[in-house]
Amino acid sequence: MPRSVRVRSELISEVKSALLRNGYVRQTDLAEYLQISQSTISSFLNGRPVDYLNFLEICRALGLEWQKLADLKLESEKDELPSSITRTILENNKETQETSSSHFCLEHPSGQVPLDSAFYIKRSPIEERCYEQIHKPGALIRIKAPRQMGKTSLLARIIEQANYQGDSTTVLDFQLAAQDIFRNLDKFLRWFCASVSLSLNIPNKLNDYWDLAEIVGSSMACKAYFEEYLLPTINKPLTLGLDEVDKVFEYPEIYRDFFGLLRALHEEGKRREIWKKLRLVIVHSTEIYVPLDINQSPFNVGLSVELTEFNSKQTLDLAQRHQLDWSKTDVEKLMALVGGHPFLVRLTLYHIANMDVTLTQILQNATSSSSIYADHLRHQSIILKQQPELLEAMRNVVHNNFAKLSTVDKFKLHSIGLVKLYGDDIEARCNLYHEYLQIYL
Template identity: 50%
Template structure:
């Protein structure tokens, strides 16, 4: 216990974050920090799990075990919950005798999902609790039989990056995974429900590398939905004999085809609920990712959109923006955070793009925050491509453009038709305040006020 008092917690966290980043180019996750802190304070796994509202088996056998293994490999000596204080003390003393080299600056353009090994991925807390992150909650949820997770957020808020991590974690658990990006499906497959479900089963077979036996199970008299369900139940699940995580990304596209939408989403709900009757359906873990709640004529009570665990991605907080700035090797002082967020809020993509330009070794024109923010709401700034894409969509839809013009023309929150509101929300242009809306950030108000004028 004496070694526990030698180094304050703040220093030990900084030490572990530093050595982990230098070795893996990734920082500790928030859950790993809580396990390390709880262990540093002498708490048992049961106590840590209870405080985080997570399962003890997940904290001890997954997070804890992997943390000690990681530190063992980095430090070069066995590390466990029982001896980590002494091991870290020795690692600290060893580092004090060596020159400290800055970590390599690995910048990534934020146009694509954040890579799994990226040090620039920021975990976010849920709206309900600051005791656990959205990521840790999803990692725990996906282990539950017949789990269903719904991820909702506007464009470029990080849905795909989160989905990538849940699927990677599922594979670490030994599960099979199939990811369907509905934006990639050929238009012809939406012509009717039967054709779509045949494609659905064929794609699952392809991704799992099992033979296609759709014609053997497709019986016209019983209909395509039952044929599809039977194909999964009697052929796919017995072939893999392990939980299957089925992730449906960009499902907003399906809403445009009422027959396919009603049948497909009704089938997903039926498959999920079938776990109450047949154990084999407990193998299915569903994830549905979407940007809007405008479901068209879909009956939501015959869909997965009002059951399961709902995950809504939030904007970055000032603390998270400061953390991200530091990961870009910027000072990340409060002034930078305040000025940047005054323009773009905590929008993940907009924040990351600004930090990317500010952190360039040869930053050129936008190496100055003042210049970057001055040019931001113009066609000469770093957001020009992003803003022009939104402008093109608005100009193609007069009602949508008129609705957004109404929003940016008033200082206060404005009432808005719900369907138009959901469309603007899915684009990421507005935020809801009860039943009214406001522009998501100052950048959008300034840019579109000039271009949507009379």
């Protein structure tokens, strides 16, 4: 049984015309109707392989006969789709939905939301703008949001989109780099180049290029490594995701030159063909509180994306995906406690759907040691305890003593997700945090 199926090349134009004929003006309209990724729809329409269940579902939505369209020679010329699966997918919508609900499976919220998750909530038009941008030569996308707001999940979907369009892709998470890596710029840039090589499965040839560092500096050696070796070797666009770049802010001996280098590489993409192949996605948790020359910063160019909290409509949608029969009143009660914080909303809905607890019990017991939030709140308090200056800053927030807060402290508290910033004003991100910290502090 083949895992993937694609549209026969001679029928691609017929498939594309069926999109408009069935009332789907954009690919994203069909993707939203079927609750599958836009990149899967794009692959289907352009004759690239897609999962056979998705293939059959898209054909049904477009009123097309899958047997006529399918090229089944991807993995086995002898395999055929089982008739039982065919019948299931081609039946009417009601029966399909009943089949899906029988396979409903909860998903504990932890880290990145999987690419195939039914619990990923789009924050349109953010996704669509990112997918459009990453298609452009020399693209640069900046994603900003506090911890646990969905940055890495969005990054993963941008990377998936880049994969579908044929790019080489890789993601570097700066939080995973050893402390010693940040000792000086030379060591850091060697790690940077070597990590990209390793993730792309390309032999490390740093020594062939790093002799230049003694003469022209490490930044130029890094640039030469990409320009003369990495990009020509892969011979196709490279989409490079840089996650948690805030880590670099802590090292003055590194951040100016590194961020200046990223800006320079982006500018090169406007002039030279080789650098048009590099597409950057930079992810960070807070405002840029380190001094950077406006002409050497990558944080004021490209597409800027700021992830916000879920609104009430999105929260209700997520509750329904957890098969909870919630009203707007239920949503309002939850949001009065945790706002639209994506992680806290998902955590709440998971435990209620799993019948661990009721919404009423949660509201009555939110900050206790037996609460579903206890581990999360304890983790936040540990972060504060490890950084006494932030502990004191948060105490000032809780007691409305904003005069004692430095700009750096404000941004760091925002980065870990404990506060909201409104210009010069600041407050606890949600009532749950405010109530807990009043006790803890």
